[in-house]
Amino acid sequence: MIMTFEEVEPKKEKICQPLSSFSLLPDEITENILARVSRWNYPPLSLVSKSFRSLLSSMEIYKTRSQIGTEETCVYVCLQLHNQPHPSWFSVWAKPNNQTLTKQRGKIRFKKDPTGNSVVPTRIHSPRITSRSTVTVDPEIYLIGGPREEPSSSVWILDCRSHTWRNGPNMTVARPGGSMRIY
Template sequence: MTNNPIAPPRKKIKKTKKPPSFSSIPDDVIVNTLAQISKSHYRSLSLVSKHFNSLLSSPDIYFARSLIGNTDARLYVCLWLPTPSSSHRHRWFNLSYSQGQLTLVPVRRALSSSYSPDRLNSTTVAVQSEIYQMGGSNEDKRTRAVRVLDCRSHTWRRAPDMKVARKHARSYFLDEKIYVIGGCTQTEEAMTWGEVFDLKTQTWKPLPKPPSDGRITGPWCDIGSVIFAERDRKFMWYDSRNGKWLVVDGLGLVYCLRAKNSRTIQLVNHAGKLVIIWDKWHMRQREHKSVWCAVVSFEKRLFPSSNMWGKVEQCNVVLGLAHKSYKLSSCLSVLV
């Protein structure tokens, strides 16, 4: 008879619980959470994982943000820059704050097989989260083409062509309609001075030329019900009650940094603040110039005089030593 020793009982191994991962959380919960965060943090959050990056660039995140009214105003800047091959191309940037300075951050390239990004002398307007680009020159020929950049997905789509080919035209957005003025020959201007695009019907209609031409020729923009413009190298606002143009006070820093050889490129309404963009030639390197930007907030003082006072919140160079052939195509404030 053999003795079979009884094996000692095995110790139960306690299974350690793994901490929950993001992959176990439903996508709709993550999207609804991210929608409540400012879009300025999305660039950092996209580095968490590929899945996060995918969700942050999907239409779902913007739909969720729109439902709760959490939209941010972002400045989109388009520059026409030379390339090493001696050609030029458009590049899109966001103008944002970084370490207390205004800086240009490259935007992920907008892709479209049917869109040529290098169309110079076009005119652009912002409509909510989209940018409409109209006309311009393609191989020195004017074009009627209209393209739309969706700033949420950074993709392009086609829109109905204008009735007249235009370049160097001017445009503005008002009451769900886009107005495009000029940019054609003098012969054409008599009949087709401008045209208007109805967003609801997606159709263009001619805009007759008014009998008197009271347009502002220099850079301008409207903030609320006030028009701001550059006149005689001074930044001014239009007092509609008195029918007079008055100088905006408090902009001494901008005038100090903007030399005599500077040229104001654009004035932009960005979330109720005035963004002033200008370029300045370098005295020693005459083949180059720099791009400057200032952000100005306003208050209206009733005493001792009814005037507009500006507070320069930020003012610095955003693009240094740019080649003289560069051009700023557009700067627009978009809600995303």
């Protein structure tokens, strides 16, 4: 009796990636859930997926945060550190579980935070401009002009909700440390 063996290739099974439970929810529900999360957690959450990143930087999530009362106080500071060639932007805000703000005599003051987490570098690249003039209008910070040594006609705008920079309209004349007025 002669036996023959056939080589049978194993069937390749398709490996299906499980869908994220968030991707099954309507955008409005996901937005409402994420609006309840502290902004401190937005940078790592934005790495989860493109849709999370898009939602976390959208205007809608900030409208929702305002409507449900989950806005957080945040101050932006630009510092020229001695070991850095260009100024860096930092954000300082009250953490939900470890408040870093106190109110004394009608003024808000920052308390010392033993964890060192009350000052956090924003995860954005600032334009390489040392502007002498900044102004804040609603959730945006405008940088105009340049230093005395390098007059500039550029205007940069930092959207504090999404931590993104964009070019504003250029001024008609390059200015060292341009100035502006808001009426």
